[in-house]
Amino acid sequence: MSRRLSGGSERARPDKSFRLVRLATLIALVVGAGGAQAQKAPLPPISPNSTVRVLFSFFSEATSKQPISLIKARTGLFYGTTVGGEGDAGSVFSISEDGTFATLHFFRGSDGDLPYGQLFEGDDGSLYGTTILGGATYQGTAFRITPEGLFTILHDFGSDPSDGTHPWGGVVQGADGNFYGTTFDGGLKAVGTVYRMTPEGDVTILHNFSASGGYPNGQTLTLGADGLLYGGTIGVLTLHLYGTIFRISIDGEFKLLYSFPAPSPFDTTSGYGPVAPLVQASDGDFYGTTQFGSGPDAAGTVFRMTPNGKVKDGQDCVYRINRSGEYADLYDFTSQEAMSAGNLIPGDGAVRYYSFAQGGGTIQHRSDGDVFSINLELLSRDHGQGW
Numbered sequence: 001m002s003r004r005l006s007g008g009s010e011r012a013r014p015d016k017s018f019r020l021v022r023l024a025t026l027i028a029l030v031v032g033a034g035g036a037q038a039q040k041a042p043l044p045p046i047s048p049n050s051t052v053r054v055l056f057s058f059f060s061e062a063t064s065k066q067p068i069s070l071i072k073a074r075t076g077l078f079y080g081t082t083v084g085g086e087g088d089a090g091s092v093f094s095i096s097e098d099g100t101f102a103t104l105h106f107f108r109g110s111d112g113d114l115p116y117g118q119l120f121e122g123d124d125g126s127l128y129g130t131t132i133l134g135g136a137t138y139q140g141t142a143f144r145i146t147p148e149g150l151f152t153i154l155h156d157f158g159s160d161p162s163d164g165t166h167p168w169g170g171v172v173q174g175a176d177g178n179f180y181g182t183t184f185d186g187g188l189k190a191v192g193t194v195y196r197m198t199p200e201g202d203v204t205i206l207h208n209f210s211a212s213g214g215y216p217n218g219q220t221l222t223l224g225a226d227g228l229l230y231g232g233t234i235g236v237l238t239l240h241l242y243g244t245i246f247r248i249s250i251d252g253e254f255k256l257l258y259s260f261p262a263p264s265p266f267d268t269t270s271g272y273g274p275v276a277p278l279v280q281a282s283d284g285d286f287y288g289t290t291q292f293g294s295g296p297d298a299a300g301t302v303f304r305m306t307p308n309g310k311v312k313d314g315q316d317c318v319y320r321i322n323r324s325g326e327y328a329d330l331y332d333f334t335s336q337e338a339m340s341a342g343n344l345i346p347g348d349g350a351v352r353y354y355s356f357a358q359g360g361g362t363i364q365h366r367s368d369g370d371v372f373s374i375n376l377e378l379l380s381r382d383h384g385q386g387w
Contacts, residue, residue, distance in 0.1 A: 058082070067093075078094065091115075120172055124199075130170055179199070188205075219232065260272040
């Protein structure tokens, strides 16, 4: 299946070439080859007392290529999305803690393509998500899928001139029962939007981004304890922009909270280009990561932000960082185990965590990634790091 970029009119878009390059780069990062219907992949025997335990390995010739998101539902099952697979447009899967794997839906392009955004479990128990491409205009879709695999397209993005396009991030459900998300493109200024979507799929644009403020970074919005939505934009280095953090109410009241500073070789604490969704801790502050950092390594930072926008900055690994900014590298993945890892999901008792890895895998040169668990209690004992 060939993938094309957004269609539509050639109305005045002074940054069109840049927009096409960044979207093409995004697609290149997440597109994978297809494969046949999945069966549970054979795994080498692993002790149940192992620090890292693989639940399932993905294989390009047998399943849906690479995992790109993972959540844990209230039922205890995990749900995620992949790129590639039968139809070469991605899939939605479920997996249990004992490794029982099932593909719930293969995308076909007409119903979506590249389900890059993280799934969200709605109040009704269904899973809600988005695809970057595909749908009626091939500019992305929003969908609902039940745990049994009943799939419904809720919205085809790009359906009118003011609509957003290419919803890279997923959606979150507000207290009002509606869903909220961002698009990477489209809107009145052609550089992305924040939107509200009803459970039936009716979409209202709450905010249109402008090039001077950066582009939505494609990650899912975070619903704060105050009922407001928090998110970020990526930088545009040619415009001397290095990313922002913003908040927006469910009524569309938008406020820019923080603009990341320009990098400096003499500053090793500041980062720029926020990437992952913000996480709000019990102290009320938000924690996040940047893709780039200042100083000689420029490899990214962990930062803390108050709800009012005050920020303090704090490789392929699992790490912990306390509220004072003290950092500990807990587990480094080898190239065989993983090329990159996703978000950590706490299990029962907050000792064992679950996540996914892209590339690498338990069988070298064959696996396209794993779903795995990691026992932090064993990790602490083995590495001499107390909690």
